[in-house]
Amino acid sequence: MIKCPYCGHDNMEGALxxxxxxxxxxxxxxxxxxxxxxxxxxxxxxVKSGWGTATFQDRNQVIIHIRDAAEPVTIAxxxxxxxxxxxxxxxxxxxxxxxPHGALEKGVSRIHAALRRGEDVLSIVDLDSANxxxxxxxxxxxxxxxxxxxxxxxxxxxxxxxIYFK
Amino acid sequence: MSxxxxxAILGIDPAASRDDLRQAYRLAARRxxxxxxxxxxxxALFRDINKAYEVLNDPASRAEYDxxxxxxxxxxxxxxxxxxxxxxxxxxxxxxxLLYVLVKIQPLLEMSMTTDAPLNxxxxxxxxxxxxxxxxxHVKSAVHRIIDDSAAEDYLSVVAFSDxxxxxxxAQHPVDPRSIKSVISIMRADGATAILAGLQxxxxxxxxxxxxxxxxxxxxxxxxxxxxxxxxxxxxxxxARDLGIGISAMGIGEDWNDRFLDALASRTGGAxxxxxxxxxxxxxxxxxxxxxxxxxxxxxxxxxxxxxGANIKAIIRTSxxxxxxxxxxxxxxxxxLDGKLGTKLLVQFHLNTGETPDGNFYVGRIDVSGQxxxxxxxEERIIKDLVVEITNQPVEEDPPPELLDALSRLALYRLQxxxxxxxxxxxxxEATRKLEFLATRxxxxxxxxxxxxxxxxxxxxxxxxxxxxEGIKQLKYGTRAFLPVLGDRND
Numbered sequence: 001m002i003k004c005p006y007c008g009h010d011n012m013e014g015a016l017x018x019x020x021x022x023x024x025x026x027x028x029x030x031x032x033x034x035x036x037x038x039x040x041x042x043x044x045x046x047v048k049s050g051w052g053t054a055t056f057q058d059r060n061q062v063i064i065h066i067r068d069a070a071e072p073v074t075i076a077x078x079x080x081x082x083x084x085x086x087x088x089x090x091x092x093x094x095x096x097x098x099x100p101h102g103a104l105e106k107g108v109s110r111i112h113a114a115l116r117r118g119e120d121v122l123s124i125v126d127l128d129s130a131n132x133x134x135x136x137x138x139x140x141x142x143x144x145x146x147x148x149x150x151x152x153x154x155x156x157x158x159x160x161x162x163i164y165f166k
Numbered sequence: 167m168s169x170x171x172x173x174a175i176l177g178i179d180p181a182a183s184r185d186d187l188r189q190a191y192r193l194a195a196r197r198x199x200x201x202x203x204x205x206x207x208x209x210a211l212f213r214d215i216n217k218a219y220e221v222l223n224d225p226a227s228r229a230e231y232d233x234x235x236x237x238x239x240x241x242x243x244x245x246x247x248x249x250x251x252x253x254x255x256x257x258x259x260x261x262x263x264l265l266y267v268l269v270k271i272q273p274l275l276e277m278s279m280t281t282d283a284p285l286n287x288x289x290x291x292x293x294x295x296x297x298x299x300x301x302x303x304h305v306k307s308a309v310h311r312i313i314d315d316s317a318a319e320d321y322l323s324v325v326a327f328s329d330x331x332x333x334x335x336x337a338q339h340p341v342d343p344r345s346i347k348s349v350i351s352i353m354r355a356d357g358a359t360a361i362l363a364g365l366q367x368x369x370x371x372x373x374x375x376x377x378x379x380x381x382x383x384x385x386x387x388x389x390x391x392x393x394x395x396x397x398x399x400x401x402x403x404x405x406a407r408d409l410g411i412g413i414s415a416m417g418i419g420e421d422w423n424d425r426f427l428d429a430l431a432s433r434t435g436g437a438x439x440x441x442x443x444x445x446x447x448x449x450x451x452x453x454x455x456x457x458x459x460x461x462x463x464x465x466x467x468x469x470x471x472x473x474x475g476a477n478i479k480a481i482i483r484t485s486x487x488x489x490x491x492x493x494x495x496x497x498x499x500x501x502x503l504d505g506k507l508g509t510k511l512l513v514q515f516h517l518n519t520g521e522t523p524d525g526n527f528y529v530g531r532i533d534v535s536g537q538x539x540x541x542x543x544x545e546e547r548i549i550k551d552l553v554v555e556i557t558n559q560p561v562e563e564d565p566p567p568e569l570l571d572a573l574s575r576l577a578l579y580r581l582q583x584x585x586x587x588x589x590x591x592x593x594x595x596e597a598t599r600k601l602e603f604l605a606t607r608x609x610x611x612x613x614x615x616x617x618x619x620x621x622x623x624x625x626x627x628x629x630x631x632x633x634x635x636e637g638i639k640q641l642k643y644g645t646r647a648f649l650p651v652l653g654d655r656n657d
Contacts, residue, residue, distance in 0.1 A: 001261070007603070012516070014264035016252060016565055021603040022577035026565055054598055054628060119629045141609055147602060147624060 052150025107157025435501025
């Protein structure tokens with residue numbers, strides 16, 4: 001059995017491409033991790049076994065579990081909800097300020113990403129951040145929104161958080 | 167009737183004794199007899215095995231056969247079939263395992279320089295109301311190009327259809343291109359889309375000059391859906407295939423039924439294409455006709471017969487004109503074999519090897535046949551047995567890059583296909599998920615436009631629970647266009 005590192009699907013022995021998500025399993029196995037630091041990072045990406053719903057209605061709220069934070073943050077995002085860190089010089093304050101969670105050290109940009117509410121869906125978009133936004137381990141292309149699902153893992157630079165719908 | 171190598175079919179030496187023969191027959195029966203093996207390909211193979219045994223087991227008929235075999239044995243085959251395995255060694259485990267096999271059918275090199283095959287071609291053109299304006303104009307000039315390009319020995323006919331079909335140009339050698347072009351020029355667009363009527367008239371024209379050394383082919387160009395006669399069209403395609411006539415289908419715009427046109431083409435081993443702008447019609451049609459003219463063999467067929475411990479999960483033609491083939495309809499028609507590209511197919515097996523290590527595992531048999539055109543004109547048949555090794559020894563095996571490449575591309579096409587199935591089953595969450603996977607893979611491969619299209623459809627499905635006709639065709643034919651292994655067109 002070969003477990004897909006991207007979507008967690010159990011593939012048959014001998015599979016070269018994930019039957020579920022199309023990942024090239026062989027190349028993925030060959031990509032050796034070069035440095036210790038990155039390896040730790042790779043280990044942090046827990047492979048999810050199931051998929052949550054993508055339906056996000058008006059009454060829904062988002063609960064964000066920030067890794068190593070004591071309390072989860074509950075938000076009710078509007079049409080655009082900015083995530084980043086506060087900057088005194090420019091006076092920028094995003095809707096969710098990650099400064100208390102070590103945003104600066106972990107490479108979170110001032111305007112890093114945004115949650116966008118669509119019709120019954122919630123998506124995330126990377127706003128051309130310096131260190132990138134990762135959705136379930138996959139780096140997002142800048143300014144291209146991706147749907148979020150209940151239970152998704154988001155990483156801004158090195159800051160990991162999980163998203164739950166309520 | 168073509169010559170069949172019974173010794174190859176039974177896998178024995180021509181000098182084999184009757185005991186050897188019986189043993190070989192018993193082994194073959196254990197593998198392919200319909201009582202133990204329900205796969206349609208295997209039953210097709212067993213018919214020949216039976217016949218081979220009947221002929222060779224009788225000393226008198228064997229002597230007669232051997233006489234013919236001597237002549238056969240000294241001729242060099244004109245087709246080559248290469249088998250590429252995803253791996254040659256498998257571990258002995260109790261769970262099923264995957265094995266991919268790439269089947270490459272190619273002309274033998276020294277013979278690939280033969281001149282173009284003569285065509286017996288019928289263009290069946292939609293002239294329904296929806297074709298009005300630019301579409302019909304582009305189709306007219308496309309047909310004009312084909313008339314100009316045709317060779318003196320070709321047979322050409324043109325049928326236009328709307329509510330019914332008119333033979334604009336009855337089958338003839340293009341001796342007077344100007345006058346036949348003028349007939350095309352006055353074609354007007356009105357009425358509905360009755361594809362069956364068009365195909366029937368087209369088939370009748372092809373039948374008038376049907377010859378084995380010709381490439382006999384119908385090209386259908388349409389922009390709409392035919393109502394109520396799709397089943398009859400498919401029956402007609404089966405009839406065409408049995409006569410050795412291929413059908414290719416080209417859909418213009420968004421409103422035609424892609425599954426229907428695919429089925430129509432695949433039944434005869436033909437090709438189908440999506441033409442999103444009318445201006446591209448001429449290029450597509452020219453390319454299609456050129457590929458027919460450079461055909462090296464016609465009426466090629468493939469049989470894949472697995473043993474009882476092996477199951478065919480999918481058979482996909484990866485090049486040219488990628489298409490999923492129905493493994494339950496065997497022999498699988500592959501149509502004409504392009505002299506340059508050859509034909510490549512990917513077969514996916516699920517194997518139950520069991521836990522007994524060490525030894526060979528016989529997966530099944532590949533049987534390729536076709537009529538080679540040109541100077542060597544004859545029926546060719548190549549048989550290949552598929553065997554892998556079962557071993558507990560750790561083996562370092564890199565999958566062949568060619569196969570890996572084909573698989574990665576194929577994965578995109580299948581994601582698209584499964585997203586569509588999910589929508590049809592009403593599972594919109596699953597469909598959205600598949601489309602998002604597809605978008606991710608497309609962005610990874612640098613295909614930004616298609617990736618965007620996939621994302622767009624994902625949002626659309628999530629919100630409206632439907633695909634857009636345009637989006638689904640763009641994704642389907644876009645991911646399909648990806649399938650030919652890179653470099654194919656140039657080497």
